[in-house]
Amino acid sequence: MTSRIVQFVGGTSGEWAVTHSATICGDPLAAVTAIAVNETPAAAPQSWSLRGAISNLRYTNASERSALQARQAGLGRAQAQCAALIPITKSAAWWALAQDERLAIYSRSQHTQVGMEYLPAIERRLHHSRDLDEPFDFLTWFEFAEADSAAFDHLLVRLRASEEWQYVTREVDIRLRRC
Amino acid sequence: MTSRIVQFVGGTSGEWAVTHSATICGDPLAAVTAIAVNETPAAAPQSWSLRGAISNLRYTNASERSALQARQAGLGRAQAQCAALIPITKSAAWWALAQDERLAIYSRSQHTQVGMEYLPAIERRLHHSRDLDEPFDFLTWFEFAEADSAAFDHLLVRLRASEEWQYVTREVDIRLRRC
Numbered sequence: 001m002t003s004r005i006v007q008f009v010g011g012t013s014g015e016w017a018v019t020h021s022a023t024i025c026g027d028p029l030a031a032v033t034a035i036a037v038n039e040t041p042a043a044a045p046q047s048w049s050l051r052g053a054i055s056n057l058r059y060t061n062a063s064e065r066s067a068l069q070a071r072q073a074g075l076g077r078a079q080a081q082c083a084a085l086i087p088i089t090k091s092a093a094w095w096a097l098a099q100d101e102r103l104a105i106y107s108r109s110q111h112t113q114v115g116m117e118y119l120p121a122i123e124r125r126l127h128h129s130r131d132l133d134e135p136f137d138f139l140t141w142f143e144f145a146e147a148d149s150a151a152f153d154h155l156l157v158r159l160r161a162s163e164e165w166q167y168v169t170r171e172v173d174i175r176l177r178r179c
Numbered sequence: 180m181t182s183r184i185v186q187f188v189g190g191t192s193g194e195w196a197v198t199h200s201a202t203i204c205g206d207p208l209a210a211v212t213a214i215a216v217n218e219t220p221a222a223a224p225q226s227w228s229l230r231g232a233i234s235n236l237r238y239t240n241a242s243e244r245s246a247l248q249a250r251q252a253g254l255g256r257a258q259a260q261c262a263a264l265i266p267i268t269k270s271a272a273w274w275a276l277a278q279d280e281r282l283a284i285y286s287r288s289q290h291t292q293v294g295m296e297y298l299p300a301i302e303r304r305l306h307h308s309r310d311l312d313e314p315f316d317f318l319t320w321f322e323f324a325e326a327d328s329a330a331f332d333h334l335l336v337r338l339r340a341s342e343e344w345q346y347v348t349r350e351v352d353i354r355l356r357r358c
Binding site: 003004005053055056057058059060061062064065095096097098099100101102103128130131132133 | 182183184232234235236237238239240241243244274275276277278279280281282307309310311312
C-alpha cells in the first residue's frame with residue numbers, strides 16, 4: 001500500500017531552501033533554513049517534522065472537482081521554482097460544527113473559487129494532519145514560478161480576509177525556493 | 180494534547196472477550212480471543228493492532244447532530260455488556276467521489292436515520308483509519324445490552340442492504356463480551 005502520509009522535515013538540509021518565514025497567528029515554528037519533503041516518512045527530524053495525509057475531498061462538489069481538474073497542471077513543474085508551506089490550525093468551534101455548517105462557511109468564503117482563479121499558475125496540495133495527532137490541522141503546499149509570487153500573495157490576502165479564516169487559530173507561512 | 184487515536188489490540192488478553200467473529204467480505208483478520216481498547220496507543224500488538232481517530236462529523240448535518248445528541252447515552256454503560264468491533268474498507272470508487280456525491284449516497288442509504296432508531300440501546304463510536312495508512316478505512320465500535328443483540332443484528336442487516344454498502348470491499352464483524 002502506498003502511504004498517504006507526507007512528511008515535511010524542517011532543518012538545515014532538504015531540496016527546498018527557506019527564503020522567508022512569518023507567523024501569521026498563534027505559536028511560531030522554530031526557524032529553519034531548509035525543508036525536505038519525504039513522500040515516505042523515514043528521515044529523523046532535524047528541527048521539526050510535520051506530517052499530513054493526502055485524503056479524499058471534504059467540501060468540493062462534483063462540478064467544482066471537474067473544473068479544478070481541467071485547470072490543474074500538478075506539482076513538480078520545471079518553472080515552479082518557488083513554494084510555500086502553510087501549516088494551519090482551526091479552532092475547536094470550527095471542528096464542533098456539523099458538516100453542513102462548515103460547508104456553508106467554506107462556500108460563502110469562496111475558498112474553491114478563489115483558489116481556482118489562480119490555477120494552473122499556483123498549484124496546491126492539501127495534507128490533513130488533525131487525525132494524526134499533529135500540532136497543525138492542515139499543511140498546504142503550494143508551487144509556483146517566481147513571476148507568480150505577487151499573485152500568490154494576493155491569493156493569501158483574499159483567503160485570510162474570508163469568513164472561514166476567522167476560525168484559524170494558528171498559521172505559519174514559510175516561503176521556499178528549489179535548491 | 181489528548182490523542183484522538185484509539186488502538187484496538189487483538190490477541191489473548193484484554194477487557195473484551197471475543198464471542199464470535201465473521202468475515203463479511205474481503206480478507207479476514209487473524210482470529211483472536213480477546214481485544215484490548217487502549218485510548219492511548221502503547222501496548223505491543225498481540226496478534227494485530229488497528230488504529231483509528233475520533234474525528235469531526237463528515238456527513239451529519241446540524242439537525243441530525245441535535246437529534247443524535249438528544250438520544251445518545253454514551254459508551255461504558257453498566258448494562259452494555261456486549262460490544263462489536265466492525266472494521267470496514269470502502270472501494271477506490273467511493274473515495275474518488277466528490278463530497279456531494281458521497282453525501283447523496285449516504286443520505287439515500289439513510290445511514291444516520293437507521294442508526295438513530297436504535298439509540299440509545301445501540302451506542303456507537305466511529306474511528307477514522309484511512310488517513311493513518313491503516314488496512315481498514317473505519318473501525319466502528321458498538322456497545323449494547325445482551326437483550327439488544329437481536330436488534331443489533333437487525334440494524335446491520337439494514338445497513339448492509341443499503342446502496343452505501345455496495346462500496347464496502349472489506350468487512351469483519353467481531354462480537355465481544357465484557358470480561
